[in-house]
Amino acid sequence: MKKILVTGGAGFLGSHLCERLLGEGHEVLCVDNFFTGRRQNVAHLIASPNFELLRHDITFPLYVEVDEIYNLACPASPVHYQFDPVQTTKTSVLGAINMLGLAKRTKAKILQASTSEIYGDPEVHPQTESYWGRVNVLGPRACYDEGKRCAETLFSDYHRQHGVKIKIMRIFNTYGPRMNPDDGRVVSNFIVQALRGEPITLYGEGIQTRSFCYVDDLIEGMIRLMNSPDDVTGPINIGNPSEFTMRALAEKVIEHTGAQVDLVHMPLPADDPRQRQPDITLAKTKLDWQPTVSLDEGLRRTVDYFRRTL
Ligand code: NAD
Numbered sequence: 001m002k003k004i005l006v007t008g009g010a011g012f013l014g015s016h017l018c019e020r021l022l023g024e025g026h027e028v029l030c031v032d033n034f035f036t037g038r039r040q041n042v043a044h045l046i047a048s049p050n051f052e053l054l055r056h057d058i059t060f061p062l063y064v065e066v067d068e069i070y071n072l073a074c075p076a077s078p079v080h081y082q083f084d085p086v087q088t089t090k091t092s093v094l095g096a097i098n099m100l101g102l103a104k105r106t107k108a109k110i111l112q113a114s115t116s117e118i119y120g121d122p123e124v125h126p127q128t129e130s131y132w133g134r135v136n137v138l139g140p141r142a143c144y145d146e147g148k149r150c151a152e153t154l155f156s157d158y159h160r161q162h163g164v165k166i167k168i169m170r171i172f173n174t175y176g177p178r179m180n181p182d183d184g185r186v187v188s189n190f191i192v193q194a195l196r197g198e199p200i201t202l203y204g205e206g207i208q209t210r211s212f213c214y215v216d217d218l219i220e221g222m223i224r225l226m227n228s229p230d231d232v233t234g235p236i237n238i239g240n241p242s243e244f245t246m247r248a249l250a251e252k253v254i255e256h257t258g259a260q261v262d263l264v265h266m267p268l269p270a271d272d273p274r275q276r277q278p279d280i281t282l283a284k285t286k287l288d289w290q291p292t293v294s295l296d297e298g299l300r301r302t303v304d305y306f307r308r309t310l
């Protein structure tokens with residue numbers, strides 16, 4: 001049984017991770033400032049004697065004793081990370097420094113939830129870990145992209161300079177139950193719109209692509225990475241390589257909800273990446289991991305969740 005800190009533990013991915021770690025018999029300290037996370041995401045865990053929930057902002061130091069740290073705290077939806085961009089960069093950079101300082105002092109292993117966004121609008125397709133990326137340093141997404149890039153730099157320097165045991169995970173678009181209905185990301189937006197009988201908002205022509213991973217697959221990959229040998233530091237891509245246009249996603253959501261709604265076009269946000277697909281060769285060879293849930297199956301489960309909770 002380990003003592004495990006999950007930052008951003010009341011968010012979408014964090015709540016699934018806390019649940020999974022508790023299920024494996026570990027003690028879980030969930031830290032969150034509730035910027036985008038919700039207490040209700042972890043309400044079913046509160047009764048467990050191995051679960052503790054702490055309101056805390058990781059841009060401030062945190063002194064606790066732990067064996068492992070999963071650093072997930074950071075808003076992930078463009079709408080939310082652009083709402084207070086300075087705070088987003090602080091969360092990524094100061095948050096990483098504090099959590100790495102904590103890992104250094106306690107000799108805990110630490111995993112960083114990095115992102116495919118560090119590849120920016122990529123000219124290499126699919127994206128391999130060796131690709132350096134193409135990010136607009138001054139654009140509206142930079143607070144997130146550059147913050148996450150700097151966090152990766154800090155992780156690799158704490159590893160080289162201080163011998164901290166690190167794991168860098170580059171997460172590609174992930175969806176599933178417990179996404180906030182107001183999250184603003186595409187899968188939850190489309191499902192919530194369809195279920196409410198509202199038009200589906202397609203940004204631009206809808207020909208941009210993403211590759212969507214179901215949350216259970218993602219969490220499995222995250223835990224395998226944390227438990228991998230110490231020399232597997234990453235970065236390592238975790239995502240589902242099946243790539244779809246946003247128009248195709250909208251059509252699938254209409255099919256799964258049975259909704260009779262229109263598609264409306266809205267302006268394409270600045271610097272919106274045109275295509276994205278993970279190369280997961282490294283995850284397959286180093287972690288023996290690959291996704292198992294198809295987009296159709298994942299959408300079915302996610303639509304079920306939103307039908308029950310909306
Ligand atoms: P989310 O917004 O649901 O969760 C983020 C959590 O972090 C929220 O609970 C929020 O309240 C908390 N948080 C934000 N700033 C904080 C701070 N300063 N101190 C403490 N807590 C703070 O998003 P998610 O999808 O669960 O993403 C989790 C992590 O995974 C993020 O780091 C995100 O960048 C990364 N990621 C997610 C995806 C995805 O598709 N879901 C893709 C790439 C990377």
Ligand code: UDP
Pocket residue numbers: 060061062063064097098099100101102103104105106
């Ligand atoms: N820190 C923390 N918890 C700890 C240890 C450190 O929050 O248990 C923070 C501390 O505020 C510090 C940061 O992590 O600013 C980086 O720590 P490190 O030891 O690398 O740097 P230093 O303390 O020398 O600045």
Ligand code: UDP
Pocket residue numbers: 077078173184185186187189190201202203204206208210246268269272273
């Ligand atoms: N998108 C869309 N309609 C929406 C929300 C998003 O067409 O209501 C598009 C968005 O422009 C982007 C893609 O869907 O091309 C994925 O957006 P999301 O915000 O989910 O993630 P990210 O852009 O960070 O991959």
